[in-house]
Amino acid sequence: MGEVIVITSGKGGVGKTTTTANLGVGMALLNKKVALIDADIGLRNLDVVMGLENRIVYDLVDVVEGRCRTRQALIRDKRYENLYLLPAAQTRDKSAVSPEQMRKLCEELKEEFDYVFVDCPAGIEQGFRNAIAGADRAIIVTTPEVSAVRDADRIIGLLEAAGLRGPRLLINRLRPEMVKRGDMLDIDDILEILAIDLIGVVPDDEKIIISTNRGEPVAAQENGSLAGQAYRNIVRRIMGEEVPFLNFYRNRSLLGRLKKLIGFGG
Amino acid sequence: MNLKALLKALTGKQDSKDVAKERLRLVLVHDRASVSPEFLDIIKEEIIRVISKYMEIDEGNTVIQMHRSEGTAVLEANLAVKAIRRTF
Incomplete structure (x- = not known):
């Protein structure tokens, strides 16, 4: 019996879809064996982030309305073993699905x-009600950011x-250099305010945008990107492993260390 | 105190993240305490109705509010008791 994990945020644009894609690929x-459900009916995007937009035949609404079997709507991502996407409908709205229907679908997929x-x-x-x-x-x-943290609290x-x-x-899109300057809320600040446990921190990374352009989640690329590494670590934490949090604040250069000594940057 | 901190102390300028944290804290105090007033009114009326069977309540002096504490929601009701009914 599997587990259903909802990726949510309240505020838009904080990286839910990118997170879902990367956790799926990492897993x-x-x-x-992983299934991703795009519950954003009317504004589907997980398909393009995954690079599977050309393979959609049936969608979530087709499944709940019985026009096809669940299996027929699941798109297999050929690049990975055992990764499937159930896309959202694009021409319907959120009311096309009920929480009860979602619950049933999740039960079925968990099998x-x-x-x-x-x-x-x-x-x-x-x-949101449907997705959870x-x-x-x-x-x-x-x-x-103040707005995103506020919505997370809600x-x-x-x-x-x-x-x-x-x-x-x-915590997504952390910019360590801004945190060091005192111009960005730090991990501890956010955890103190929200009082919940951390699953991971993903640094702001250009590679996310580049990989999204190509429809290839960064977690798939073994070498290089810190964001990809962060996602892979989160995946292992979800599976119950103890994985130390990445340190984004290492001083790489002598200059950096010198600057820190006199109190600027570093 | 390093040079940067000294400079900050001299100019009296706060880090923008500290401003953010302070503002967040304030706004969340509000957010967390707010359940719709209509909803609270309904609860208030009903609580008063039940308690009134046993005690005489000063309705004007009754405060019902929601807040969150250590991860759980707390409903706090402060009812001023004018008298206890002797029938019980």
Whole structure:
């Protein structure tokens, strides 16, 4: 029996879809059988982030309305073993699916997959209600900004009210050099304010944009990107492994160390 | 104190992240305490109705509010008791 994990945030544009894609790919690389559900009906995007937009035949709404079997709507990502996407419908709206239907779908997928990730739409209305309906766990994505952290707090409250206990926080797009300058909320600041456990921190990384341009999630690229490494670590934490958090604050150069000594940058 | 900190102390300028943290803290105090007033009014009326069976409540002096503490929501009701009914 697998597990359903919803990726949510409240605020839009903080990286839910990118996170879902990368966690899915990272998980599949560890030989787990993974399904990704795009629950953002009307604004589907997980397909393009995954580079699978040309392979859609059926979607989530077709499945719940019985026009096809679940298996027919699942797109297999040929680049990885055991990674599947259930795309959202693009020409419908959130009311096309009910929480009860989502719960049933998640139950069905759990039978066959080790992990099911649900990419939740922004907002706290029906799309959110649907996305969390079948979830066993939640990962809340936030960025180190006042608006995103505020919305994350609201989501924590709503998840609690819905009986989804122990959500974990993913801090996205951290810019270590800004944190050092005192111009960005630090990990500890955010954790102190939200009072929930951290699942991981993903640094701001140009490579995310480049890889999204190509439709190839960074977690798939073994070498190079710090963001990809961060995602792979998060995947292992989800599986219950203890993985130390990456240190983004190493001083790489002598100049950097000198600057720190006199108190500038570093 | 290093040079940067000294400079900051002299100019009296706060790091922008400290400003952000302070503002967040304030806004969350508000957010966390706010359940819709209508909803709270309904609860308030009902609580008063139940308690009134046993005690005489000063309705004007009754405060019902929601807040969050250590990860759980707390509903706090402060009811001023005018008298206890002797029938019980």
